[in-house]
Amino acid sequence: MARCDELAACSEEAERITRPFGSPSMKKAQELVGRWILEAGMRVSRDNVGNVRGHYEAAAPGGPTLLMGSHLDTVRGAGRYDGMLGVLVAIAAVQELHDARGISLAQAITELGGDPSRIADDRWHGGDLIGFVETHIEQGPVLEARLLPVGVVSAIAGQNRYALTLKGEAGHAGTVPMNGRRDALAAAAEIVLAVEAEALARPGLVATVGKLDVFPGATNVIPGQVDLSLDVRHSEDPTRIETCAHILERAQDVGAQRNVTVTVKPVSENAAVPCSARLSQLLSRAVEDARLEVLHLASGAGHDGVAIESLTEIGMLFVRCKGGVSHSPAESVTAQDVAVAIDVLGNFLERLAAA
Numbered sequence: 001m002a003r004c005d006e007l008a009a010c011s012e013e014a015e016r017i018t019r020p021f022g023s024p025s026m027k028k029a030q031e032l033v034g035r036w037i038l039e040a041g042m043r044v045s046r047d048n049v050g051n052v053r054g055h056y057e058a059a060a061p062g063g064p065t066l067l068m069g070s071h072l073d074t075v076r077g078a079g080r081y082d083g084m085l086g087v088l089v090a091i092a093a094v095q096e097l098h099d100a101r102g103i104s105l106a107q108a109i110t111e112l113g114g115d116p117s118r119i120a121d122d123r124w125h126g127g128d129l130i131g132f133v134e135t136h137i138e139q140g141p142v143l144e145a146r147l148l149p150v151g152v153v154s155a156i157a158g159q160n161r162y163a164l165t166l167k168g169e170a171g172h173a174g175t176v177p178m179n180g181r182r183d184a185l186a187a188a189a190e191i192v193l194a195v196e197a198e199a200l201a202r203p204g205l206v207a208t209v210g211k212l213d214v215f216p217g218a219t220n221v222i223p224g225q226v227d228l229s230l231d232v233r234h235s236e237d238p239t240r241i242e243t244c245a246h247i248l249e250r251a252q253d254v255g256a257q258r259n260v261t262v263t264v265k266p267v268s269e270n271a272a273v274p275c276s277a278r279l280s281q282l283l284s285r286a287v288e289d290a291r292l293e294v295l296h297l298a299s300g301a302g303h304d305g306v307a308i309e310s311l312t313e314i315g316m317l318f319v320r321c322k323g324g325v326s327h328s329p330a331e332s333v334t335a336q337d338v339a340v341a342i343d344v345l346g347n348f349l350e351r352l353a354a355a
Helices: 002-008 024-039 084-100 105-111 116-122 184-200 237-258 277-289 335-354
Strands: 043-046 052-055 132-137 150-156 158-167 206-208 212-215 225-234 261-270 296-299 314-319
Touching (some): 002 084, 184 206, 237 261, 277 335
Antiparallel strands (some): 206 225
């Protein structure tokens, strides 16, 4: 719609939209559209009449072609959508396909300058590894609450993710008696609270329902279906696994009590990754040398070390971040805390070399 407004400004008359074919305003409009065509991932060209064209390559060369579009010229005193909307909707549709890309991972690697056919060449062949140490913002509020600039990570939490679908029965919000309802959202609400209760009862465990999709999603209709996500994390695998079993059992109980079917689909599972006792001890001594309290804490977020752990032992140093905020423009650390982290890591390296 903003582009329709922008094209409407391409006119031979100041007070109304008038854009005859072959006019300066037509040329300006074509230049705008040509730029938008390029942004949508198409090749831009002109035919011998002067029409601007965009071409999006087929996945299979030589395949059939779909034509989309409309006209950019107008009558005198025209509206801003006649013709223009057909052109811009076509560009937007291609843009959406292009942004989703649908390219292979191999093609994405190639575009970054890599060579997917030679990935095996990058396997570690440089001899024995000492370990891997990662410095990272905490992404949580613990260090800030303890007035500490850095902390030593004990483990990276394991994680389970599930997709739950609750199916009840949709009905008229004004006519179906309360005691006869199969309200999928009411069941979901009870499950969300059960998830919270389970997490609060187990130190170090976090569990989150971060997404709820309600169907049909109308004000005057009892929800007949709810899709929800479940994310459970803990630094000790047995605790996480046991909690997941309890939560899912509780979800089935809620469904049975409310005559709502509960279907569970496992999405992913990652085991906890303990940090190396040797590397953590050296980091702890380096923190002590900086005359700071040593705080050991688990990471609820995943990190690069999870992948590296298959090659060698890992250690992590957390740096305090303001408010525990992360994945946001508000993410913030102080220069003083970063200086402490550099000093601690430098001391760690000296201790590691002497070990």
